[in-house]
Amino acid sequence: xxEQHKFxxxxxxxxxxxxxxxxxxxxxHYRTDPGRRGVVDNLNARIRAWWVMVALLCxxxxxxxxxxxxxxxxxxFFALREFTTLTPTRRGDHWPLCLCFYVAIPLQYWLIGVDxxxxxxxxxxxxGFLLLPAISALTGDVESFLERTTKMQWGLMLTxxxxxxxxxxxxxxxxxxxxxxxxxxLYLLLVVQIxxxxxxxxxKLFGKRKLAPVVSPSKTVEGLVGxxxxxxxxxxxxxxxTPFTFWGSAGMSALIVMAxxxxxxxxxxxxxxxxxxxWGSMIEGHGGMLDRLDSVSFAAxxxxxxxxxxxx
Amino acid sequence: MITSRVLVGxxxxxxxxxxxWISSTPSSAQRVYFANHSSHLDALALWSALPxxxxxxxxxxxxxDYWGKGGVxxxxxxxxxxxxxxxxxxxxxxxxxxxxxxxxxxxGDSLIIFPEGTRSQERLPQAFKAGLYHLAKRYxxxxxxxxxxxxxxxxMPKGSLLPVPLICTVRFGRVLHLQPDEEKETFLxxxxxxxxxxx
Numbered sequence: 202x203x204e205q206h207k208f209x210x211x212x213x214x215x216x217x218x219x220x221x222x223x224x225x226x227x228x229x230h231y232r233t234d235p236g237r238r239g240v241v242d243n244l245n246a247r248i249r250a251w252w253v254m255v256a257l258l259c260x261x262x263x264x265x266x267x268x269x270x271x272x273x274x275x276x277x278f279f280a281l282r283e284f285t286t287l288t289p290t291r292r293g294d295h296w297p298l299c300l301c302f303y304v305a306i307p308l309q310y311w312l313i314g315v316d317x318x319x320x321x322x323x324x325x326x327x328x329g330f331l332l333l334p335a336i337s338a339l340t341g342d343v344e345s346f347l348e349r350t351t352k353m354q355w356g357l358m359l360t361x362x363x364x365x366x367x368x369x370x371x372x373x374x375x376x377x378x379x380x381x382x383x384x385x386x387l388y389l390l391l392v393v394q395i396x397x398x399x400x401x402x403x404x405k406l407f408g409k410r411k412l413a414p415v416v417s418p419s420k421t422v423e424g425l426v427g428x429x430x431x432x433x434x435x436x437x438x439x440x441x442x443t444p445f446t447f448w449g450s451a452g453m454s455a456l457i458v459m460a461x462x463x464x465x466x467x468x469x470x471x472x473x474x475x476x477x478x479x480w481g482s483m484i485e486g487h488g489g490m491l492d493r494l495d496s497v498s499f500a501a502x503x504x505x506x507x508x509x510x511x512x513x
Numbered sequence: 514m515i516t517s518r519v520l521v522g523x524x525x526x527x528x529x530x531x532x533x534w535i536s537s538t539p540s541s542a543q544r545v546y547f548a549n550h551s552s553h554l555d556a557l558a559l560w561s562a563l564p565x566x567x568x569x570x571x572x573x574x575x576x577x578d579y580w581g582k583g584g585v586x587x588x589x590x591x592x593x594x595x596x597x598x599x600x601x602x603x604x605x606x607x608x609x610x611x612x613x614x615x616x617x618x619x620x621g622d623s624l625i626i627f628p629e630g631t632r633s634q635e636r637l638p639q640a641f642k643a644g645l646y647h648l649a650k651r652y653x654x655x656x657x658x659x660x661x662x663x664x665x666x667x668x669m670p671k672g673s674l675l676p677v678p679l680i681c682t683v684r685f686g687r688v689l690h691l692q693p694d695e696e697k698e699t700f701l702x703x704x705x706x707x708x709x710x711x712x
Contacts, residue, residue: 281678
């Protein structure tokens with residue numbers, strides 16, 4: 202089967218899932234009293250947002266590599282904008298922040314575009330890490346310097362460096378899997394997002410024991426175990442779009458699920474220490490861009506490096 | 514028309530400019546929106562936050578020394594948001610500095626003004642200048658709407674050329690009218706408080 206065929210088979214599956222989800226959402230909407238529709242309305246808003254996100258993913262796949270990079274660069278841009286909005290910044294942060302938005306984002310995605318793995322992997326963690334505080338220091342504002350620098354670094358690493366690892370899967374040249382790396386990116390995103398959705402569904406249906414009540418009250422043991430196992434199973438069943446065997450794919454999915462879960466948890470803690478419930482309000486029902494990409498930002502780099510180590 | 518659309522798109526991309534109608538609703542009645550002033554983006558952000566139908570008839574008041582110098586800025590001000598220029602330099606003033614504003618109001622347009630007169634780096638606005646009172650007295654039928662703009666002072670602090678993209682929320686507050694025989698100071702104070710309560 203060609204890459205195109207595989208892609209459309211997977212899309213047909215997603216389409217079926219979304220149709221079922223929309224149907225369930227509509228039934229729930231009519232069977233719930235108008236006064237108690239809070240959760241159902243939120244569910245339906247999420248499902249609608251999913252249709253849009255899947256359509257965007259299809260567009261990326263049809264338009265190819267450059268469109269995919271532009272799409273993720275914009276996602277990084279909006280995520281960094283959300284992060285910076287919640288972070289208290291001062292006059293002295295102006296130039297370093299301009300660098301993050303107008304130089305770091307285009308540079309990072311350009312490096313993926315020209316297939317320059319060596320610099321892509323170290324550009325922000327080495328050069329960015331050292332350059333930003335140096336520029337901040339030049340402005341002479343030392344008021345809570347370390348706190349400000351730390352927050353800026355965190356924002357940049359999370360929203361630009363880590364998220365850019367999702368399309369960076371296109372950099373992987375796996376012998377015997379040439380020309381299909383977009384499918385591998387699709388696999389990564391699917392498993393992360395399905396895991397998020399299933400953890401939410403299992404948590405709502407069976408959740409009793411809260412995992413981390415202070416950090417993220419919606420996360421439950423039942424949600425993690427049930428949703429995580431289901432997502433791993435779905436991921437394993439998608440082995441035919443990856444270079445992995447069935448069991449290899451199961452292992453990779455389990456890894457993605459765990460990393461995604463930890464990402465959601467860690468970013469909830471970051472969000473709370475910045476004093477917010479949601480990162481923003483960009484995606485209806487989901488909150489902000491970062492609320493949707495928190496698990497991707499942890500899962501993508503780990504997935505990338507393990508595949509890079511084991512397969513290339 | 515195209516310039517305006519591109520401009521609004523760009524403003525949305527950079528600073529969001531999401532409208533929150535807290536204690537007033539969009540209306541085509543003649544209005545004077547008055548807001549806190551913390552950056553050169555303020556006029557653009559407030560104007561972009563308005564519904565498209567109202568944007569056509571609402572003109573921001575802009576400082577001639579910043580927006581009126583031609584070039585890209587001048588193009589944006591003239592063709593993007595149809596600025597009403599105000600002369601801040603007393604030496605260059607001829608006649609009533611409010612005359613251009615009154616001309617616009619007489620023509621039936623709504624206005625966006627920043628009664629502090631100059632940008633402030635604080636969260637809360639400084640004292641308001643008397644211009645707002647004179648307009649309220651002369652145009653009793655116009656609705657004076659308090660507006661608060663957040664985060665823009667961080668996005669484009671004084672002296673910076675490029676804005677840092679941050680999400681700005683534009684909060685629309687109460688509608689005010691000058692009360693019969695209300696003192697100038699009382700009205701200006703009341704107007705400032707209407708902005709402060711949105712902060």
